[in-house]
Amino acid sequence: MAVTFTPDQQATIDARGSSILVSAAAGSGKTAVLVERIIQMVSDGEHPVDIDRLLVVTFTNAAAAQMRERITQALSARVDDNPGNAHLLKQLTLIHNAQITTIDSFCLYIIRNHFDEIDLDPDFRVADDGEIKLLMQDVLAQMLEDYFTEGREDFLACVEYFAPTGKEKRLEEQILGLYEFAMSYPWPGEWLELHKEDYAVSPENLEECRWVGLLEDYVRTMLAEAGDSLDQARMLCEEADGPYMYLDTLEADKNTIDRLASADSLQELYERFSVLSFGRISSKKDDSVLPEKREKAREIRNSVKDLLNGLAKKYFYASPQAQAERMAACAPYVSCLLSLTDDFRMRLDAKKREKNLMDFHDMEHMALQILTEKREDGVYPTAAAREMREYYAEIMIDEYQDSNLVQEYLLKSISGEEDGKFNRFMVGDVKQSIYKFRLARPELFMEKFDSYGKGEGKERRIDLKQNFRSRRQVTDSVNACFSVLMGRDLGGVEYDEDAALYPGAVFPEPEGEEEDVYRTEVLLTMSEEDGLEDREREALAIAGKIRRIVGTLPVVDKESGELRPAGYGDIVILLRTTAGWDEVFKKVLEKSGIPVYITSKTGYFAATEVQTILNFLKVLSNPLQDIPLFGVLKSDAAGFTDEDIACMKAEMEGEGRRLFTCLTSYTEKGSREELCEKARRFCSMLERFRRYVAYMPIHQLIEQFLKETGYLYTISALPGGEQRRANVEMLLSRAENFEKTSYFGLFHFIRYMEQVEKYNIDYGEANIQDENADTVRIMSIHKSKGLEFPVCFVAGLSKKFNMQDTSKPVIMDMDYGIALDFVDIESRVKGNTLKKSVLSGKLRRDSLGEELRVLYVAMTRPQEKLILTGSCKDEEKVRRMLENGEDYERAGGRLGFIPRSEAASYLDWLLPAWAVCGQEVTLLSGSDLLQENMEEEQGREYLRQRLRTFEREASEEKQEEVEKLRLLREHMESVYPHENLKNLYTKTTVSELKKAGMEEAAEEAYHLFEEKEIVPYLPRFVREEEAVSGTARGSAYHKALEIFPFERLAQEKGAGPADREKVKELLNQMTETGALSREFRAAVNPDKIARFLESDLAARMAGAAVKKKLHKEQPFVLGLPASMLNPGFPQEETVLIQGIIDVYLEEEDGLVVADYKTDSVTHAQELVNRYQVQLDYYALALEQLTGRRVKEKIIYSFALAEEVMLGAAGGPYLK
Known part of the structure; x- marks a missing residue:
């Protein structure tokens, strides 16, 4: 089409x-x-x-x-x-x-x-960020060492200015920051040279500086806003019931503003602001004046006074001459700092050329x-x-x-x-x-x-201008907010008819909906003493809303174009920053039964398994580091307890303060032999690995650590094991990548990873989730750019903006150069320079404009429905702001520049914008949310009780209402017509069917997951002689018999009890060749294998092996009508059953199915009860696969040392 x-x-x-x-x-x-x-x-x-x-x-x-x-x-x-x-x-x-x-x-x-x-x-070669950061650190350190050695006075004075004693890192931070900023200019060396003279000003040429014009324009803008506010107050006073007695004072204030605005120079502005004063407002009382209007007029005037006093305090606290002199005093340090940065740039370029990387x-x-x-x-x-x-x-x-x-x-x-x-x-x-x-x-x-x-x-x-992504409700909300908030002065563009969104897509509408289900919603949670943090409370509100959306809100299906109920995968939660928020939201949502997928680039270095391995590498490099050593000892890789470490520290207190000293001393002088042995094993391993460092690449060193300690197996068995394992594999990958850089060795790898972490080059935890699964996604707004989602929550609207850059010691601007504080080196008195105040204010406004555009990106992601959420501490203030939208409007419907430029969060913008456009806002208390999140069945039970009460009390006249109530009850109590299929899975395992058979008496549905048989790997240096778990033992015996050479058994006519040593030797050979792991070998008792080899089953298996009729570990997939599993399931439904048959052998008159069991039992009947169903399915599968009859089903019990014969099919679901 x-x-x-x-x-x-x-x-x-x-x-x-x-x-x-x-x-x-x-x-x-x-x-x-x-x-x-x-x-x-x-x-x-x-x-x-x-x-x-x-x-x-x-x-x-x-x-x-x-x-x-x-x-x-x-x-x-x-x-x-x-x-x-x-x-x-x-x-x-x-x-x-x-x-x-x-x-x-x-x-x-x-x-x-x-x-x-x-x-x-x-x-x-193109270097990665970690290598470049490492190289920058090395070049900078060498450069500063050269300068310190040379001892130039201008350099030493610069160090004292920017980094007084003990704070030398500050100078490094300034140089690196300036370097990164200059590199965004086409000719960075030219930019650095151009601005060396930024502070070389005099009282005579201060007015000529370009940034002074920036200040004058800003002051005039603020004065115009103040004048508009006073006009609003004057109109209020002129109303019939307004505070007319304030008019003279307001008129005088307006004249003051006009006089300030007419100043032609910085000097005039200073002179007029320095004598700024305000008259006393009239105290006359008149009952005809509405108190609300009197209070409002006073409030407006006070805000204007605060604004003007704030301008005077920030920009006009000293004369232009004094400002120029203060800046001139800083000039040598500015020039020196920029020269250092340029020298660093050239040295770094030379080093990169030398290493042939970029x-x-x-x-x-x-x-x-x-x-x-x-x-x-x-x-x-x-x-x-x-x-x-x-x-x-x-x-x-x-x-x-x-x-x-x-x-x-x-x-x-x-x-x-x-x-x-x-x-x-x-x-x-x-x-x-x-x-x-x-x-x-x-x-x-x-x-x-x-x-x-x-x-x-x-x-x-x-x-x-036409938007083909979103419903009209979304575009209307976006236009309503940003026509009030965004302008050339804040946001960079006028949000006029050319910038507005016009719906271009045609969406199908749901039938029978009385309310607008797609209207934009605002949910604000109120802070209270409920034991919850604001973000937890907000997450609860979102969880409740998601539960109401899923399965009910109609959304357009991408494939068919028709409406369908929304699923979890249609929903996204957008956050300005995910750090500190996404995990809280994930925890709350998952607790509410909502699946969550996090798209994040943080958290990798905080992962315990990553920290443990990096700590071990740090200990290898320098074992005297207490914190990394403590982390390794406490980890699952070493297995020391708090008590162990405290005991070593207490007993070895006289040996030294270092933890490593206490550890090594305890190996010889400790009082607890068990702990001494554990310490000796760890120290031995540490010494061995320190030898490995000399010749082993980093990634192999990590692999060896994982192998010798079994740490990878340990973390895989912990909750979130798959994620932990992926994180370790990512670290191995990073180690291999490091070895391709111009650096090598353990010391530099540790530095490399420290730089990566320091500069927030965080990889995010290894991603093991399916982004396309039916889960709610949580991501940053930046990550969402260019994407679209049916339902979008924009959350965390009350989080404060990050304005830390505006208070940094050095502020950079591509057009106006750099600005810094004034510091008197002798007295250590510090203060702002005028240029620093001006560029700090500009940076704040630029940052606010960026935040406004970020909000625009977030609000334009949804296709169907937009929900905005945040929290508030002052409910009355919020209600008051929402009820007084006219207070925020200005000419053209735009919110005034002052309230927009003073915002500290998205909520500070959106509340007045919602007031202007009439957006409905829902305020939720913590108790509301907790009540809403109660178990659903409790709510149902309450409704049932109420229905019964209504029915008992109903009279003949209320029969119609009673009938409605009965219909409601029928709807509540209705049963899904295919309820019996909800536990029917398309695929299951024999193990689970066996389990289902054993649990039939409890009428529990079977679960479709297979319990993996894993032998736990214990660290070599802490391995103890302890009993092997039943599951592990079973795996070991199965593996040994899978690879056992039954053909040799037939040739030797049986092993016999006297040949136990021969069996042991055979098992050892299997281990040496790698066919049988050492862990499995340790779990297998040669005596029990020898007794099995005496059995009739073993003899039959040997005979079949010679004829190539012995089959071991045979996997299968079997399709059965669902009714065979349960008569309640329909005949036409099919279930796939998968499993692995331990062993079967072909004989002349049929097949023999056998299974080995290591269960600790005392009677054969216990095994029959447990495994009859399992072997019945094995037999059924073999008969379908081979077309031959299974004549015998045998279990060999290693605990009983005997064969157990099973009868005809006896599985509880095989009717």
Whole structure:
């Protein structure tokens, strides 16, 4: 079925001969449009373009792969329609080499093809983040050591300024932070050099600094807001019952604001703010004035006074001359810090060249070096860039709002715009620019958004406003909130008719629904003394809502397009940050019976099994580290208890304070022999592993640790064993990757992992869950970008914004340079500089704009239903804010800049926005939630009792109501017509059927999981002589007899009791060859094997073995009518039964099925009762598989040393 595009989409597809900016709103189908544009260009009848002459740059590898796949599918469809079209067939060949790629991969492509132009060894390697962090630390440490050795006064003064004694790490942090920031600039060395003089100001030229204009603009904005607030108060006073006596004071306040706003310079602003004062408000009383209006007017005036006093305190606490002098005093330290950073950059570059490796910063800068030449009068394309200009027909950039300045110069250099060939196609949505932490520059998008015309032209803008993702209820909620909250001043774009979402998809509507089931809901939990944390309370609210949604809310099925009840897999919970939230939510939801899948990149290094192995490696490197040693001793790998460690420390107190000293001393002088032996075994292992370190690679060292201690088996048996095992395997993989880096050895591996952890290069726990399973997903908002979900919870709305960057010692801005605090080295007095205050305020506003865009991304993910959740501590304040929406409105319906810029959480924005747009908000108490989460059956029982009461009390006149109640009861008590099938599984095991037979008296349904037979692996240095478990023993005997050479038994005419040593020797040979593990060998008693070999069954097996008629460990799958398992199941249903037959032998007159049992029993009948059903199914399976009759079923009991013959079928379900 052909896709029908909207006029704007079609215009985007058809536009040629222009550079185009597509402002594509959330859910507007930009990917489909981009793919169709490519297909149209490739298949154009008059001017076709080869697919490999299009450069398509996407944001992620996944997006690039998806784009390539969709283009390939579209091309294949065209070829199917035109099988003789040679050009289209050629495109299917070229698609594999087409440049549909990320910017990093494209840069790598440029470098590999032009490495000689920058004198680069072509055998370079791209380092991972961990290796680069390690290299940076080494280079920085060496650089600082060199400077300290040289002892230059300017450097030592800089150290004293930024890192007083004992805090040298602070200087390292400043250098590394500046380096990372500068690397987002096309020419980082130039940027660092440019801003060395940032603080070299004088009172005379302070006004000329660009950032002063930033301050003046901000102050005027705030003064205008304050004036608007006073106008609102004055209108209130002029109402019939308003506080008219305040008018004169408010008029004077307005004049004060006007006088401040008319200041023409920083000096005038200082002079006027420094004498700021407010008159006393009238105390006149008049009963005709409403108290509420009097209080409201006073509240507005007080907020204006606080605002103006706050501006004076933050920016105008000192004269411009004093500010300039304070900044000038900082100038040498600024210059020195930037020089150190630039020196570090050059040293790091040299070291990377020496090691022939590069990182992602290098990719971009090397590619830029190949494509551009920086001169005093501008940036010019190189011959390589001009060659690419000629080659590429169009440069297509997806997610353009997330580009940085380096990427902009790169792609501009190979476009033909400077030569009159307008061939850039940029698509994105500035409202979804949420990668400020990656130094994205959304202003690049906005510059073109403002300058490109909407009509025809060489630079053209097209807006895609229709949303094809979400129901009208979702888009209405988004528009209602962001038309109030988002503007050019906060968020970067005006949320007007061009930015709003317009529903474009047609959704089927459910029949018979009286209320709007898709309306956006807001759930706020109230803090109270209920023993719950806010996030637990919120999770309970979400759990309750999920239970009401699943199975009842109709959602559109992707395959059929029809409505169906929502499942868990249709629901996602989005969080601003998952750290500290996802595990709490997961725990609460799972406790409520809701399956959960977490998409997270945190938690790996906190996993116990990872910590244990890393601690062991640290102890190998230096055993005198108490904390890592304690962690290893306490772990399951070593098995020491708190009491053990305390005993060693107490008894060896005189030997030294170190734990390792106490441990080694205790091996010789300890009072508890058992503990002495345990300590000796551990120390012996430690010494052995310290020898391994000299020649064994890290990953092999870890593998050896797992092997000798059995730690992998131990953690696999713990709760969450599969996850734990996957985490260890991931660590092994990381160790192997480390060995491919330029570093090697245990010491550097430990440093490598410490750097990875320190810089939050966390891998997330190894993922063993199926993301597509029917589970509720929890993920970060950033992770959800580009995705869509039928039902979406946006949670944690009351969490405070992270504004830590605004209070850092050094603040960086790409346009305005750096700013720092003033420090008097002698007195250690510290204070803000004016520039630091200005850039700190700008950074806060930029961060708030980013947070607003993050919220927009979150609220535009749902297809069907949006639910917003948070918590509140002051219920009355919330109710008051919701009831006074008119207080927040301003001209054009926009919330004022002041309340928007002072927000500390999403809730601070959304409450007034909801008040303005009339959104209904549900407030939930902890007791409500706990009551709601009570067991469902308790609620049912209560309703049943109430129904019985109503029926008893009903009179003849109430007969109609009674009948309704009876119908309600019938509905409640109705039984699913196929209730008997709910315990019917399509596949089961013989073991479970056996178990079901044994449990029939208790009328319990059987469960479909097989109990694995595992021999527990004990650490070699703590292994004790202890009884082997029954399950382990059974596995050992089965394995021994599976590989036992029965042909030799026939030749030797039986082993006999005198040949016990021969059996023992045979078992030992099996172990030495690896056929039988040492653990299994230890569990097998040669005497019992010898007695078995005397039996008639063993003789028959030996005879069959010679004739090749002996079959061991035979797996099978058997299909049976369900009614054979239970007469209550229908005949037409089929159940698959799987199992493994220990042994069967073919004889002339039929088959013999046998099974070995090691159960500790005293009578043969116990085995008959336990295993009759199991062998009945074995027999049935063999008869179906072979077509031959099973004549005998035998159990050999090692406990009784005898054969037990079973009779005819006796399984309880085989009727």
